[in-house]
Structure formats: C-alpha cells, structure tokens
Amino acid sequence: MSDNHIDRKVLSDLQEVMEDGYLYLLETFLSDSEERLSQLHEAKDAEELGLAAHSFKGSTGNMGAMVLAELCQQLEERVKQRPLYGIEDLINRIDREYAAVRQLYCAERQRILIG
Amino acid sequence: MSSQDVLTVLIAEDSATDRLLLAAIVQKQGHQVLMAENGEQAVALFAAQRPHLVLLDALMPVMDGFEAARTIKLLAGETLVPVIFLTSLSEEEALVRCLEAGGDDFLAKPYSQVILAAKIKAMERMRRLQATVLEQRDQLAHHHRHLLNEQRVAKAVFDKVAHAGCLDSPNIRFLQSPYALFNGDLMLAAFTPSGDMHVLLGDFTGHGLPAAVGAMPLAEVFYGMTAKGYGLAETLREMNAKLKRILPVDMFCCAVLLNVSFQRRTVEVWNGGMPDAYLLRATGGEPLPLVSHFLPLGVLPPEQFDDHTQVVPMAVGDRLFLLSDGVVDTRDENEQLFGAERLRQVLIANQVPGQLFEDIQAALAHFGGQPRDDVSMMDLCMVESHALSLPPLTYTDSGQSSPLDWSLHLEFRAESLKRFNPLPFLLHLLQEIHGLRVRSGELHSVLSELYSNALEHGVLALDSRLKRDACGFTEYYRERNRRLQALQEGYIRVGLQVEPLASGGRLTIEVEDSGAGFDVESVLGCSRAGQGFFGRGLSLIRGLSQQAQWLDGGRRACVVFVWVSEA
Numbered sequence: 001m002s003d004n005h006i007d008r009k010v011l012s013d014l015q016e017v018m019e020d021g022y023l024y025l026l027e028t029f030l031s032d033s034e035e036r037l038s039q040l041h042e043a044k045d046a047e048e049l050g051l052a053a054h055s056f057k058g059s060t061g062n063m064g065a066m067v068l069a070e071l072c073q074q075l076e077e078r079v080k081q082r083p084l085y086g087i088e089d090l091i092n093r094i095d096r097e098y099a100a101v102r103q104l105y106c107a108e109r110q111r112i113l114i115g
Numbered sequence: 116m117s118s119q120d121v122l123t124v125l126i127a128e129d130s131a132t133d134r135l136l137l138a139a140i141v142q143k144q145g146h147q148v149l150m151a152e153n154g155e156q157a158v159a160l161f162a163a164q165r166p167h168l169v170l171l172d173a174l175m176p177v178m179d180g181f182e183a184a185r186t187i188k189l190l191a192g193e194t195l196v197p198v199i200f201l202t203s204l205s206e207e208e209a210l211v212r213c214l215e216a217g218g219d220d221f222l223a224k225p226y227s228q229v230i231l232a233a234k235i236k237a238m239e240r241m242r243r244l245q246a247t248v249l250e251q252r253d254q255l256a257h258h259h260r261h262l263l264n265e266q267r268v269a270k271a272v273f274d275k276v277a278h279a280g281c282l283d284s285p286n287i288r289f290l291q292s293p294y295a296l297f298n299g300d301l302m303l304a305a306f307t308p309s310g311d312m313h314v315l316l317g318d319f320t321g322h323g324l325p326a327a328v329g330a331m332p333l334a335e336v337f338y339g340m341t342a343k344g345y346g347l348a349e350t351l352r353e354m355n356a357k358l359k360r361i362l363p364v365d366m367f368c369c370a371v372l373l374n375v376s377f378q379r380r381t382v383e384v385w386n387g388g389m390p391d392a393y394l395l396r397a398t399g400g401e402p403l404p405l406v407s408h409f410l411p412l413g414v415l416p417p418e419q420f421d422d423h424t425q426v427v428p429m430a431v432g433d434r435l436f437l438l439s440d441g442v443v444d445t446r447d448e449n450e451q452l453f454g455a456e457r458l459r460q461v462l463i464a465n466q467v468p469g470q471l472f473e474d475i476q477a478a479l480a481h482f483g484g485q486p487r488d489d490v491s492m493m494d495l496c497m498v499e500s501h502a503l504s505l506p507p508l509t510y511t512d513s514g515q516s517s518p519l520d521w522s523l524h525l526e527f528r529a530e531s532l533k534r535f536n537p538l539p540f541l542l543h544l545l546q547e548i549h550g551l552r553v554r555s556g557e558l559h560s561v562l563s564e565l566y567s568n569a570l571e572h573g574v575l576a577l578d579s580r581l582k583r584d585a586c587g588f589t590e591y592y593r594e595r596n597r598r599l600q601a602l603q604e605g606y607i608r609v610g611l612q613v614e615p616l617a618s619g620g621r622l623t624i625e626v627e628d629s630g631a632g633f634d635v636e637s638v639l640g641c642s643r644a645g646q647g648f649f650g651r652g653l654s655l656i657r658g659l660s661q662q663a664q665w666l667d668g669g670r671r672a673c674v675v676f677v678w679v680s681e682a
Contacts, residue, residue, distance in 0.1 A: 010225070017228055018139050025139075029132040054174055058203050059132040061225040069225075 010064025154178025299326030358413030397432030573628030
C-alpha cells in the first residue's frame with residue numbers, strides 16, 4: 001500500500017510531541033475510529049451523520065490520514081444537501097480508506113512496541 | 116517556567132484522539148490540563164476548578180461549545196477567561212457564532228504545536244492585562260473611598276476648629292460651599308478680648324488636600340493671636356511667616372483680614388491678593404472698594420512682608436462685603452468673566468441687604484456662567500457694640516494663687532514701639548488678677564486706647580482732629596505709619612499697680628509718653644460733647660473705668676479699676 005494515505009511527517013511530529021504517550025495515542029485513535037465508523041453507519045439522521053463526519057475529519061486530520069480526512073470533509077459537506085441519495089457510496093469509500101490506513105497505524109504501533 | 120507562569124487549561128473535545136493530542140501539546144508547554152468530553156462536563160469542571168484558559172471544541176454532543184462558552188463567560192464574571200475555539204469549521208457563519216458566544220480566538224485542525232503555543236501566550240497576555248486593569252480599578256475605588264473618608268474626617272476636625280469662632284454672630288451672614296475647605300476657601304471670625312471682631316476670608320492656591328492643609332495652621336494662628344489681643348499687623352506677620360515656613364513655594368494664601376471695632380466704629384483692612392472687598396454705606400451710594408495692595412500670605416519672607424493696614428470709619432448699619440474669586444471669575448459659555456463691574460452693578464442695585472447673596476447668585480445665573488462650587492461670600496454689618504454678646508472667657512485655674520500686691524513699670528522705646536505690641540503681654544499679666552477677669556474685655560479696651568493715644572498723639576504727635584472725616588482718616592493712618600517707620604526716639608512708660616483692699620482690690624494703670632501733651636480741659640470737653648471719631652477714646656476710657664485722669668499736661672494718663680471680692 002502506497003504511503004500517500006498517511007503523511008509520514010505528521011507521524012514523526014506526533015511522536016515527538018507525545019513522547020511516551022505516542023503508543024497510547026495510536027491505540028486511542030484506532031479505538032476512537034472504530035467508534036466513529038459505527039456512528040457513521042448507525043446514524044439515524046443527517047445531523048448525526050454530519051456530526052460524526054466532522055469529528056472523524058478532525059481526528060484523522062490530526063493523525064495525518066489526509067485522504068481519509070478529505071473523504072470525511074466531503075461527507076460533512078454532502079449531508080447538507082438533500083436528498084441523501086448515493087451517500088452510501090461515500091461512506092463505503094471511507095470504510096475502505098480506513099481499512100487501508102488502519103493497517104498502517106497498526107504497523108506503526110507494532111514498530112513502537114518492538115522499540 | 117516559574118510556578119506563576121503555569122496555567123490551568125481546560126480542554127473540552129469529544130474526540131479522544133484530539134483530546135489526547137491537545138493535552139500533550141499543552142502539557143509540553145508546562146501547563147496543567149483539565150479534560151472534558153462535552154460542554155456540560157466543561158462547564159462543571161470550570162465551575163469547580165476555575166482554569167485560566169479554555170480550549171473548546173465547537174461541535175460536541177450533550178452541550179456544544181457555543182453554549183458552554185456562554186455559560187463559562189457568565190461564570191467568569193469580570194475576570195477574563197480566554198476561550199479558544201477548536202474548530203475545523205470553515206464557514207464564516209460558524210466562525211461568527213464562535214465569536215458571538217464569547218470566543219476570543221480559534222485554533223484550526225489539524226493542530227499545530229507552534230501556533231497553539233503562540234495563541235496561549237497571546238491569550239495569557241490579554242488575561243494578565245485584564246487582571247491588572249481590574250486590580251487597579253479596585254485599588255482606585257479603594258483609594259477613592261479612602262480619600263473621601265479622610266476628607267470627611269478632616270472636614271469634621273476642621274469644622275470644629277473653624278466653628279470655634281463667631282461666624283454665627285447676628286451681624287454676619289455668610290455663604291460657603293460645604294466643600295470650601297477642599298477648594299482652599301477659608302472663612303474665620305473671632306472676637307478680640309476688647310470686643311472687636313477679626314475676620315478672615317482666605318483662598319489657598321490649588322484644590323483638594325494640598326489646598327486644605329494650610330488652613331489648619333492659619334486658623335490656629337488667627338484664633339490664638341486674636342484671643343490673646345494681638346492686632347492685625349502682628350497676626351498677619353505671624354500668619355505670613357508660618358505659611359512661608361510650612362508651605363511649598365508654589366502654595367500661598369490670598370486673604371483679606373479685617374478688624375472691625377464696634378466701639379470705635381472703624382474697620383481696619385489688609386487685602387493681599389483677594390478680589391476687592393466692599394464697604395456698603397447704610398445711606399447707599401457708590402460701594403467703597405477695599406483693594407488688594409499686597410502679595411498673598413506665604414509668599415514673602417518675614418523681613419519683606421508688608422503689614423500696613425487701611426482704617427476706614429463706619430457708621431451703624433454700614434456693611435462690609437467680602438467675596439472669593441469664584442464670584443468674579445465665573446465665566447459664561449464664551450469664556451467671558453463675570454467681573455468686578457457686573458458685581459458693582461449688583462451691589463448698587465441691591466435694595467434689601469438681606470437679599471444680597473441671592474441677588475448676586477441670580478445675577479451669576481442670568482449671566483449664564485457655570486455654577487462654581489468655590490463661591491464664598493460674607494456680609495458683615497456694623498452694629499452698636501452692646502448688640503453683640505461676647506463669649507465668656509474661660510480660665511483653667513481657680514484664681515486662689517493670684518498675686519494681689521505688686522507693681523510693675525515698663526518703658527518701651529523707639530525700636531520697640533516700631534515693631535512690638537505690648538498689649539497682649541500686659542493683658543495676659545492682668546488676667547492673673549482673678550477679680551478683674553470678668554472685666555478683661557473692658558481692661559483690654561482701656562489699655563488699647565491708652566496705648567494708642569500715647570503712641571499716636573503723644574510719641575508720634577498726630578492730631579486726632581485729622582480723623583474728622585473719612586478722607587482725613589485715611590490720611591491720619593498713612594501719616595501714622597510714616598512717622599512710626601521713621602521714629603528715632605521717644606518712649607511710652609506703662610505702670611501697673613495692684614493693691615489689696617478690704618473687700619477686693621484696686622488696679623492703677625499709668626501710661627506716660629514722651630510727647631508734648633494736650634489741652635486736657637478742651638479735649639475732655641469735646642469728648643463729653645461726643646464729637647466725631649476723635650473724641651471717643653477718652654470717653655470710652657472714662658466710661659469703662661472707675662476713675663480716669665490726665666496729668667502732667669496730658670502726658671500721663673492714670674486710670675483706676677476697683678473690684679470687690681465675691682467671697
């Protein structure tokens with residue numbers, strides 16, 4: 001998988017800022033993201049969907065997952081325009097992109113764990 | 116980082132990742148962190164721990180950042196708690212909402228460590244500035260209350276001193292702002308032992324406490340010396356010397372000082388820097404201005420101070436009008452002064468003496484001037500001397516140890532006559548005679564008369580007939596001052612003899628001068644006929660004492676007081 005899913009510079013900056021907390025940040029992001037994804041899927045209305053997209057955009061942006069953040073941004077914009085026809089496509093793309101970056105973050109976690 | 120630079124920062128953010136990241140950045144800068152997952156938690160944490168700074172995500176579940184910001188700002192009151200909105204909101208409308216909710220700044224996602232550090236520093240500067248402003252405002256308010264309280268106490272103390280005088284005499288009307296003391300305005304009146312009245316209207320430079328601070332020593336000298344029987348010249352010299360000594364160079368006191376003698380029906384005036392005072396005749400006509408000829412008190416060193424006074428005869432019903440510069444310096448909207456001429460018109464037009472102040476105030480209002488709070492006015496009427504009741508003199512001793520058998524002879528020669536007034540000294544001595552204390556006013560009057568006769572008609576050879584009219588009066592006193600300054604020789608001898616009698620005692624006062632004497636029979640004849648000002652002295656002496664004779668061709672006066680013991 002190509003590295004343009006994640007901004008490596010962001011990751012090295014995060015490690016510098018977080019120091020010993022970097023590992024915990026990665027774990028938090030992974031579990032946080034699972035929660036956001038289920039929120040995206042279980043959203044009962046456009047507003048809930050928009051809020052989840054907005055939050056997910058924030059944390060993915062901070063973690064350097066730029067493509068994923070961009071997709072969340074699109075979703076946040078999209079829910080403001082009715083009808084919501086075709087929005088599942090966008091959510092599916094977010095799912096796939098997350099699945100991709102998840103592996104990268106897991107690898108990063110593994111790298112830190114080994115030290 | 117010193118402990119006082121460590122801030123407590125509240126972070127409210129629903130995303131655990133962002134919260135963690137933000138907390139790490141803030142902690143790395145040395146601050147303490149409180150964390151909340153939504154607006155409600157943020158408000159509760161704020162209320163409990165009062166952090167210095169709040170980072171708020173705009174969109175959060177339960178309570179969003181906008182509402183949390185409003186509540187936190189409300190709780191913070193006048194203390195500035197900067198709120199930075201954490202947002203990836205890009206629409207202008209959303210940013211405006213952040214500001215309207217009380218946000219002070221934004222931080223965009225993704226977070227930049229450098230920008231967040233800079234923003235926290237900037238907010239901290241604002242927070243400290245606000246805290247300093249509040250602290251200084253509170254200090255200012257505290258100082259202001261303190262100052263007002265001090266002024267109230269100072270005024271209460273001063274009023275006690277000022278009201279020791281006789282401003283409440285029935286022949287005086289006055290008008291003074293309650294804040295006069297702090298405008299530097301001062302109004303004093305007191306009886307001399309002989310029943311004359313000393314009056315002072317003064318105006319210190321400046322305002323506030325500096326203007327008030329000189330008033331106390333001035334009042335003290337005024338009351339002290341007046342009560343001891345000193346004349347205007349000595350009192351003026353002492354007041355000037357005292358103010359010169361204690362006041363800084365840019366502070367002084369304009370003053371007009373009067374000695375109103377109800378027995379002689381004269382007024383003695385010294386005006387240093389005050390607006391013209393006026394003598395208003397009972398018969399009407401042009402008001403006579405009593406003009407300032409001198410520098411204010413506290414300007415000149417004692418040796419250069421000029422204590423020359425002007426003496427003007429008055430008739431019963433004549434009035435003296437004194438005023439502060441607040442009257443003539445009142446300005447209209449075109450910065451025009453009310454001025455002395457407008458005042459003169461009001462004085463002439465005044466029909467009812469008791470309405471003079473009201474007339475002047477009406478004229479000032481009509482003139483359109485801004486009302487000033489430093490307008491002081493006094494109206495003093497010449498009355499029959501018996502119309503005023505003198506305050507009883509009080510003594511601290513019982514009189515049991517009073518000496519009763521003694522005599523004393525003093526000789527005052529030219530240099531002493533020029534600058535020394537022996538009357539307070541003599542009066543003080545005579546107050547030791549218990550049986551004469553109730554008559555000390557009379558004693559003082561008689562002594563004053565005898566002494567000034569000996570000095571003016573004897574040593575200085577002035578002709579009392581000069582004083583037959585107002586013009587001659589002025590001439591007489593000018594000549595008196597001239598001759599006194601030029602005096603080379605001459606003397607006045609004062610002899611006091613106190614003898615016990617079977618039921619009391621007798622005081623014999625002899626005053627002898629080096630002058631040419633006078634035709635006793637003819638002057639006493641005039642005196643009995645009560646002619647003019649110049650006959651009054653001798654008849655006064657005769658009226659107040661048991662026995663009065665003029666011996667040695669008028670060069671030696673001999674006056675006897677007899678008293679009966681109360682026991």
